[in-house]
Amino acid sequence: xxxxxxxxxxxxxxxxxxxxxxxxxxxxxxxxxxxxxxxxxxxxxxxxxxxxxxxxxxxxxxxxxxxxxxxxxxxxxxxxxxxxxxxxxxxxxxxxxxxxxxxxxxxxxxxxxxxxxxxxxxxxxxxxxxxxxxxxxxxxxxxxxxxxxxxxxxxxxxxxxxxxxxxxxxxxxxxxxxxxxxxxxxxxxxxxxxxxxxxxxxxxxxxxxxxxxxxxxxxxxxxxxxxxxxxxxxxxxxxxxxxxxx
Numbered sequence: 624x625x626x627x628x629x630x631x632x633x634x635x636x637x638x639x640x641x642x643x644x645x646x647x648x649x650x651x652x653x654x655x656x657x658x659x660x661x662x663x664x665x666x667x668x669x670x671x672x673x674x675x676x677x678x679x680x681x682x683x684x685x686x687x688x689x690x691x692x693x694x695x696x697x698x699x700x701x702x703x704x705x706x707x708x709x710x711x712x713x714x715x716x717x718x719x720x721x722x723x724x725x726x727x728x729x730x731x732x733x734x735x736x737x738x739x740x741x742x743x744x745x746x747x748x749x750x751x752x753x754x755x756x757x758x759x760x761x762x763x764x765x766x767x768x769x770x771x772x773x774x775x776x777x778x779x780x781x782x783x784x785x786x787x788x789x790x791x792x793x794x795x796x797x798x799x800x801x802x803x804x805x806x807x808x809x810x811x812x813x814x815x816x817x818x819x820x821x822x823x824x825x826x827x828x829x830x831x832x833x834x835x836x837x838x839x840x841x842x843x844x845x846x847x848x849x850x851x852x853x854x855x856x857x858x859x860x861x862x863x864x865x866x867x868x869x
Contacts, residue, residue, distance in 0.1 A: 651666060
């Protein structure tokens with residue numbers, strides 16, 4: 624019996640306006656290791672769906688080099704966690720608590736008031752998909768040509784701008800309380816994890832038109848980032864695509 628596989632691709636770009644890149648990610652053992660580099664980072668590959676693999680996008684917050692430290696901490700600690708994970712466990716909640724604690728420790732070690740990162744995480748095991756998100760980085764599912772957001776927004780809208788209400792690195796006494804969900808996938812389904820550098824530039828309809836295609840996922844991830852940059856690229860932009868195949 625042929626096993627289901629996950630084809631993945633990620634493109635992480637600094638964008639056209641910002642001087643530093645506060646985005647990071649984890650997939651297939653890869654993350655953005657050089658936080659000072661401003662060039663695009665891209666990876667692609669394939670894993671078996673029963674490998675209990677983790678895919679994640681992190682968008683750092685805090686400015687003044689703090690955001691990229693927070694997102695890097697989340698990505699690097701995810702890599703360490705995955706190496707020692709239980710092969711059969713649903714681990715996203717546990718991982719979220721660990722990352723929150725590690726970022727909080729890093730904040731204290733640097734004598735900072737606050738440092739954090741959003742998180743959009745997806746765990747694949749056999750036919751199950753587990754998702755977790757905190758903040759405004761989104762997760763979408765494309766199935767039968769229909770795009771649906773399966774994450775939740777944690778943003779407070781006010782006169783002074785928008786504020787992220789849930790993130791990794793929450794201060795002592797505050798819980799992350801992320802959104803958690805479980806679902807199934809079918810062969811042919813596509814999942815998108817992305818930072819708001821994509822969703823602030825492109826509508827859901829535009830995103831759907833780009834990724835609802837049979838081309839390789841690395842081509843589609845690059846097309847999604849390029850379209851975001853063409854619209855202005857005012858923020859760091861990360862797009863990760865997963866396609867389920869046999």
